[in-house]
Amino acid sequence: MPKVLIIDDSAVMRKMIQRIIQQSGFLIDEFVEAGDGKEGLEKAASSNIDLILCDWNMPNMTGIDFVKALRGSGLKSNIPVVMITTESSETRIEEAKNSGANGYLTKPFTPDQLKTKLGNYLLVK
Amino acid sequence: MALESLMESIAADIADATKTLFETMILMDLKYDDAILVDDTQIRTDVIGMVSFTGRYHGVIALFCSKKFALKIASTMLMTELTEFTNEVKDAIGEVSNMIAGNVKTKLAAQHGDMHLSIPMVIAGEGLSVTAVNNHSAVADTTLSCFSKDPWLMTPFISNNEMFNIGLLLRESTK
Ligand SMILES: [Mg+2]
Numbered sequence: 396m397p398k399v400l401i402i403d404d405s406a407v408m409r410k411m412i413q414r415i416i417q418q419s420g421f422l423i424d425e426f427v428e429a430g431d432g433k434e435g436l437e438k439a440a441s442s443n444i445d446l447i448l449c450d451w452n453m454p455n456m457t458g459i460d461f462v463k464a465l466r467g468s469g470l471k472s473n474i475p476v477v478m479i480t481t482e483s484s485e486t487r488i489e490e491a492k493n494s495g496a497n498g499y500l501t502k503p504f505t506p507d508q509l510k511t512k513l514g515n516y517l518l519v520k
Numbered sequence: 521m522a523l524e525s526l527m528e529s530i531a532a533d534i535a536d537a538t539k540t541l542f543e544t545m546i547l548m549d550l551k552y553d554d555a556i557l558v559d560d561t562q563i564r565t566d567v568i569g570m571v572s573f574t575g576r577y578h579g580v581i582a583l584f585c586s587k588k589f590a591l592k593i594a595s596t597m598l599m600t601e602l603t604e605f606t607n608e609v610k611d612a613i614g615e616v617s618n619m620i621a622g623n624v625k626t627k628l629a630a631q632h633g634d635m636h637l638s639i640p641m642v643i644a645g646e647g648l649s650v651t652a653v654n655n656h657s658a659v660a661d662t663t664l665s666c667f668s669k670d671p672w673l674m675t676p677f678i679s680n681n682e683m684f685n686i687g688l689l690l691r692e693s694t695k
Binding site: 405 | 540541544545594597598599608611612614615618619621622623625626629630634637639
């Protein structure tokens with residue numbers, strides 16, 4: 396069963412995302428959390444992650460630098476990454492996709508929007 | 521564009537972004553009124569959630585609210601009734617400020633070039649003032665010192681029978 400890594404500097408946002416995923420009935424084995432891109436890289440390397448949800452604006456290492464580092468690492472570089480961020484300009488979305496992000500969702504979002512987006516990567520019970 | 525009219529248009533974007541946020545994630549009623557200029561000596565608040573931005577224009581977008589309202593917002597976001605003002609409540613106010621400022625920034629950047637947004641900063645106390653006294657106030661030292669003479673363009677909101685405000689400080693950056 397899938398393990399999902401949620402990277403966001405807001406603990407409340409990490410909890411909200413988890414709650415929506417659980418209420419959406421997706422099959423999830425475990426949630427792993429990280430508060431910035433650096434911690435995200437460590438968690439991605441040390442556990443078998445199947446999907447990464449990643450914020451953009453974070454201290455220490457931003458989400459875009461995280462994606463670039465992950466894709467450049469060779470190791471685990473094929474895990475799907477969905478950016479979940481307030482950055483909503485076309486330029487930023489392009490930049491994320493060119494850097495290796497698979498999906499993009501802008502904050503704020505409704506539970507349905509998150510559910511639809513994650514339906515491309517997760518199975519429902 | 522004159523700074524005043526740009527500030528008016530950003531205040532309208534702030535109201536829009538806040539409305540969208542409340543409709544999607546906070547799910548509480550929301551009403552707002554026209555933005556007005558407020559001298560910082562008139563501001564008294566328990567909680568300040570602020571995000572600064574830099575680019576062709578630089579400034580601050582800050583949410584001012586009571587502890588009671590901050591608790592209500594955090595409780596709604598977490599779907600649990602919080603009664604104590606914990607770090608989680610501060611985190612929720614920081615993320616709310618971040619989501620509002622982030623969406624305002626995207627609109628601003630589309631017209632005036634790329635902008636950088638800071639990580640949100642949250643300050644909580646009782647009856648806080650944001651006035652800089654010889655620039656020694658904790659708030660003034662970090663982001664507001666250069667603005668201490670400028671009035672805030674403040675949009676008043678009402679939700680859940682509580683009033684809160686979102687203010688804007690803006691200046692054109694020197695080249
Ligand atoms: Mg963030």
